Amino acid sequence: MATRTRSQTADSVPTFHEQNLLKEPSKEVCSFDNADIAALRTCSAFPTEAIIRPFDREVRSDFCSDDWVCFFAYPFSIGLRYPFPAFIYRFFYLTGLSYAQIMHMVWRVFVTLDQTKTRHLPDLCIKDLPIAYRVRSHGCSRFLHFSTSKNPLILKDTKNEDDWRRKFFFVKRDSIDKGLDLPKKWLTSSRI
Numbered sequence: 001m002a003t004r005t006r007s008q009t010a011d012s013v014p015t016f017h018e019q020n021l022l023k024e025p026s027k028e029v030c031s032f033d034n035a036d037i038a039a040l041r042t043c044s045a046f047p048t049e050a051i052i053r054p055f056d057r058e059v060r061s062d063f064c065s066d067d068w069v070c071f072f073a074y075p076f077s078i079g080l081r082y083p084f085p086a087f088i089y090r091f092f093y094l095t096g097l098s099y100a101q102i103m104h105m106v107w108r109v110f111v112t113l114d115q116t117k118t119r120h121l122p123d124l125c126i127k128d129l130p131i132a133y134r135v136r137s138h139g140c141s142r143f144l145h146f147s148t149s150k151n152p153l154i155l156k157d158t159k160n161e162d163d164w165r166r167k168f169f170f171v172k173r174d175s176i177d178k179g180l181d182l183p184k185k186w187l188t189s190s191r192i
Contacts, residue, residue, distance in 0.1 A: 031163065032168055045080075047082070052170070062186055066173075090125070100186065104161050
């Protein structure tokens with residue numbers, strides 16, 4: 001496993017380890033730059049004390065680190081804030097998946113189910129998810145939901161988003177709630 005180190009400041013040198021899980025890493029080069037990070041801060045997607053790593057074209061979303069955790073921009077573009085609602089956090093806790101392993105359409109399902117829980121079904125829990133959706137691998141150790149019915153509970157949840165794989169960033173684990181508890185590596189064998 002190769003190691004890449006980039007200096008951020010004189011007293012902090014983050015180390016990333018390549019997991020080599022992406023089929024075509026050249027197509028997933030990060031495009032979420034410092035202007036995007038500033039916009040993310042403006043919309044209060046993270047608490048003010050969160051340390052977001054400056055843009056670096058050399059890191060990939062499948063890099064792992066003891067100090068940094070990868071997030072895709074997509075969940076925040078549809079209105080989520082960190083820390084994520086308990087309903088969503090519980091899914092990741094139970095499955096052991098990293099936030100970076102979930103394809104964008106799963107986030108739409110999560111947002112819809114969380115809003116449904118908040119407004120109409122307070123007893124809805126993540127263990128109810130298999131009634132309507134199953135989680136399956138979509139290659140490269142990424143996962144998606146597929147409907148268990150011909151009539152999906154949430155319409156257009158599989159709609160594609162352009163370049164979602166290139167819009168990611170890293171946050172210092174110890175600067176966010178539960179950051180030290182988040183997975184450090186992508187799950188490569190399913191326990192779902």
